């Protein structure tokens with residue numbers, strides 16, 4: 001019988017979730033949904049030294065914002081819990097014991113200082129120390145000490161670690177679902193620590209045991225875990241649980257905008273873009289890192305952008321809803337090489353999603369921004385305004401930049417436009433326009449335009465000669481939506497008032 005697809009996102013709560021982590025979660029989610037499977041959230045918090053308060057809550061909130069809601073896991077529950085590794089502590093010991101009993105692992109008693117000393121010694125010889133088949137026989141462990149001494153040390157409560165005894169000269173070959181055939185020779189691998197005397201497993205053991213117990217069918221994770229894969233495969237084998245072990249897929253790195261090296265928080269700080277989904281305040285330094293949400297990105301734009309970092313549909317299509325992604329996502333179309341992140345492309349996606357929104361929806365999002373400034377326009381009025389400026393915006397906050405003049409008179413006037421367009425007779429001309437406007441009773445864009453045009457023809461004035469100064473008076477600059485629409489929306493008295501104020505200020 002086909003097993004139900006079960007995948008997990010297994011972050012460690014060591015800080016805010018990097019956007020690469022969100023992409024890992026996304027690809028897991030898409031794969032699960034595509035195959036009618038389960039998407040789990042497991043928190044891998046075995047390394048208590050690296051625990052950061054607030055990180056777990058951040059991860060849960062970020063996934064929620066992105067619409068990547070787990071079917072099972074921390075914050076949700078399920079039949080395979082607990083889903084926080086620190087709460088599963090008692091489950092791991094028997095696996096570590098079984099490895100020892102069967103000769104796949106050994107106790108090591110070398111102190112941190114001793115190992116440090118060795119590292120330095122090796123460094124002096126321009127070599128790198130590694131606890132492995134070349135060195136293990138000269139170190140303090142259950143392979144070199146007598147059984148009596150080992151049990152004495154264990155009994156006296158001396159601290160120890162359990163290390164995996166990497167077999168000699170074996171080729172571990174695996175079909176990675178993204179990379180194809182990958183092969184490792186065990187002579188290149190060291191004896192990783194699996195378990196510590198405080199009863200806590202390390203990442204490797206806990207990860208493998210949990211994937212087994214949680215019946216995970218596919219491990220989809222970042223490329224940085226590829227070197228761990230042979231150890232994990234050997235652990236399944238040594239524990240006698242490899243029959244249903246998961247298949248592996250390793251996602252490509254997300255690269256810096258310039259193309260080389262892994263995308264880091266520093267790149268974001270330097271170039272002014274977020275690398276985290278949500279704003280994060282470091283609990284230790286109180287330093288803030290910006291987030292896509294707080295920077296004004298829509299979650300669907302963020303997800304769309306992430307989906308194409310390392311995956312492609314094989315067609316020209318660039319815009320995808322979550323449902324469409326689920327429909328066509330395929331691990332075999334994930335690339336092996338790194339995916340370059342382009343912050344401009346992220347904005348471009350946001351622009352697209354903003355353009356897709358109705359003025360009514362955008363007005364709803366814009367209203368709180370205005371309310372905060374003490375402005376409370378009528379919603380229908382606001383919808384009209386939004387409809388006029390929407391196409392110039394990438395973010396909701398741009399609506400203010402593009403439309404502030406609908407709500408308040410300009411505080412200054414663009415100097416360059418004044419120099420170019422404000423002639424000695426402009427004031428006089430604008431005053432006659434103000435008077436003309438006073439005579440208009442039907443204050444609608446259409447009729448203002450008609451009256452204005454007739455007047456211009458009669459006076460034989462060029463349109464630009466008057467239109468640009470009027471725009472300057474109403475908006476403060478030479479750009480913006482249709483002038484007569486602006487007149488209608490801000491109202492007759494306000495239009496005339498702004499024209500006269502500009503004349504006073506500019507000729508003053």
Ligand code: GLU
Nearest residue numbers: 010011012044207221225
């Ligand atoms: N805890 C690991 C991490 O933080 C999980 C790696 C894996 O998915 O196996 O990314």
